[in-house]
Amino acid sequence: MLDREYIGNLHIHSTYSDGTSTIEEIAAAAGRAGIHFVGINDHFTLRGLKEGKEGWRDRVAVLVGCEINERYNHYLAYNIKDEIPNDTAEPQNVIDAVNREGGFGFIAHPYELGSPLHDGGAAFNWLRWDVNGYTGISIWNFSSIWKGNARNYPLGLYYYYNIGAADLDPLRDAMAKWDELLQTRKVVAIGTSDNHGMNVKALLGLIRGKIFDYEYACRAVNTHILLNGELPEDFQAAKQAIYDALRHGHCFVGNSLFENARGFRFYAEPKSGITEMGDDGSLADSPVLVVKSPARAHIRFIHSGRIVKEELSTSSSFKPDSPGPYRVELHLPRPRGKTRAWIYSNPIYLA
Numbered sequence: 241m242l243d244r245e246y247i248g249n250l251h252i253h254s255t256y257s258d259g260t261s262t263i264e265e266i267a268a269a270a271g272r273a274g275i276h277f278v279g280i281n282d283h284f285t286l287r288g289l290k291e292g293k294e295g296w297r298d299r300v301a302v303l304v305g306c307e308i309n310e311r312y313n314h315y316l317a318y319n320i321k322d323e324i325p326n327d328t329a330e331p332q333n334v335i336d337a338v339n340r341e342g343g344f345g346f347i348a349h350p351y352e353l354g355s356p357l358h359d360g361g362a363a364f365n366w367l368r369w370d371v372n373g374y375t376g377i378s379i380w381n382f383s384s385i386w387k388g389n390a391r392n393y394p395l396g397l398y399y400y401y402n403i404g405a406a407d408l409d410p411l412r413d414a415m416a417k418w419d420e421l422l423q424t425r426k427v428v429a430i431g432t433s434d435n436h437g438m439n440v441k442a443l444l445g446l447i448r449g450k451i452f453d454y455e456y457a458c459r460a461v462n463t464h465i466l467l468n469g470e471l472p473e474d475f476q477a478a479k480q481a482i483y484d485a486l487r488h489g490h491c492f493v494g495n496s497l498f499e500n501a502r503g504f505r506f507y508a509e510p511k512s513g514i515t516e517m518g519d520d521g522s523l524a525d526s527p528v529l530v531v532k533s534p535a536r537a538h539i540r541f542i543h544s545g546r547i548v549k550e551e552l553s554t555s556s557s558f559k560p561d562s563p564g565p566y567r568v569e570l571h572l573p574r575p576r577g578k579t580r581a582w583i584y585s586n587p588i589y590l591a
């Protein structure tokens with residue numbers, strides 16, 4: 241049974257590309273936020289790795305990958321030792337090159353809403369859905385979602401100080417694409433920050449500081465991995481354990497800005513033992529899907545993209561009767577019947 245949970249902030253930019261903090265400062269910020277690992281994905285460079293920044297820093301496991309491609313088709317690569325050339329037009333070449341190095345990767349932001357305040361409103365979408373060989377996709381990229389809210393300076397400022405008023409839910413297009421892909425194969429979902437620690441002073445001259453600073457981002461959209469036993473003290477072993485959990489989809493995505501996602505569990509309980517997120521189970525085993533939530537939420541069971549049960553509670557269960565991927569979403573209740581996206585599981589695949 242996967243009984244330990246570790247929290248990571250993935251897809252972070254440091255001063256090695258267009259971020260505003262060093263890897264040492266980012267690790268310290270992650271430590272203050274109380275998370276366990278960070279994934280550094282600077283554009284087109286592994287300088288962080290080559291200059292020895294990977295390892296334990298402030299009790300945080302610093303993992304250095306990279307973000308590949310320019311105008312479209314951004315790909316997050318992990319566990320590679322050499323830079324992979326951009327191939328924006330043919331991202332399959334990038335995916336294959338990462339795999340040949342023994343690495344793995346994720347589609348960084350399938351869809352975005354561009355902001356006129358950022359890159360002239362450009363949305364850095366993924367365009368080539370005929371690719372294969374990638375591990376998964378980021379269903380919730382905090383920076384992309386934020387850009388969609390900051391449609392002009394007054395709105396950007398307003399939401400910066402009233403984050404609760406912003407619409408931070410994952411994009412419907414990204415969720416629909418994930419459900420569509422899950423009909424054909426396993427696709428691991430991760431959540432990412434894509435944080436750059438953008439300097440507001442440079443932007444406005446009105447307020448000082450970073451929007452959003454790295455510690456803040458490490459308290460927002462994270463990927464929570466589940467391990468069998470504790471994260472090893474040896475760094476290489478810890479890195480292996482984290483990467484294995486991500487590759488297998490032994491993880492879930494949560495936004496802890498409003499309610500901490502730590503403690504969420506989703507598994508199947510067949511007669512023969514537990515089936516975890518990311519794994520395969522058999523309907524012949526009469527499984528029951530079980531959800532435990534750290535707080536009261538709307539718990540939705542989703543089978544092949546369709547809601548099959550919804551309940552407002554701290555726990556729920558569902559008896560599946562047809563094959564396919566089963567995943568759950570938790571939405572926090574808000575006043576006037578509104579909800580706020582909170583937690584997304586990876587699927588359990590039943591045959």
Ligand SMILES: [Zn+2]
Nearest residue numbers: 307314348364
């Ligand atoms: Zn990107």
Ligand SMILES: [Zn+2]
Nearest residue numbers: 251253307434
């Ligand atoms: Zn990025």
